[in-house]
Amino acid sequence: MAALSAKPLESKIAPSLLACDLSDMAGEAARVMDAGADALHIDVMDGHFVPNLSWGPPVIKKLRQRSDAFFDVHLMVSDPLAYVGPMADAGADGFTFHVEAATDPCDVVDAVRAASRPMVVGVALRPDTPVEALDALWRDGAFLPDLVLVMTVPPGFGGQAFMADQMPKVEALRRRFPTMDIQVDGGLNLATVEVAARAGANCIVAGSAVFKSDRPAEVISALRDGVETLALHKPARKRGGMVSSWRPRAESFEHPP
């Protein structure tokens, strides 16, 4: 998982399970992975950091028994540090926490790096949080996380309208980090992917657009085309960008029981 690869900056399409038929989460996960998704985006909400509750480590652990997908977990929780161990045990592959929630975001990154399971570390920004909030995540000249998530809706609910006014943040991040994974989440669909991709996002979370469609494979493919045409091919070639890949999962660790 997340082994460094010599691939150019790539598109990563992650359907958000929040929009799936929750009575059949494993079946829905299989449906979108078979349709060409790169990862499952799993929104964890604690009813405190955001005014909504979703699920926690036990549900993810159960789903892990039924899915080999990359689990891209988005933690909308007030105490991300407390979730590092439980998420590793549950089988998360990506741990994206909100910078607004962390007392010291570097401590959270360090805890994820030291966890029992290797996980990609992401840091998320709410729409009202400026990119300068990420300044706390540098150490010895290196930016600690692997991924930045720019929320394009207020976190807490699926099905909201895309906030194009967040694109200057994506542009600023892409200028600063030419090869890093930059994810956008909220209101992404075939109409809005273009503006996100033009700004420089390469990781697209899409809940409603994928799960509410009769043809998820076509939606996923069109989202990918949007990213690869607009954001990646030209700039990535120019910059020679390389990023870690989400696709290969480590063979070296086993699913938790």
Ligand SMILES: O=C(CO)[C@@H](O)[C@H](O)COP(=O)(O)O
């Ligand atoms: O994190 C969140 C919401 O807080 C998202 O992941 C949503 O679940 C995306 O859903 P759509 O806007 O694509 O329907």
Ligand SMILES: [Fe+2]
């Ligand atoms: Fe999310």
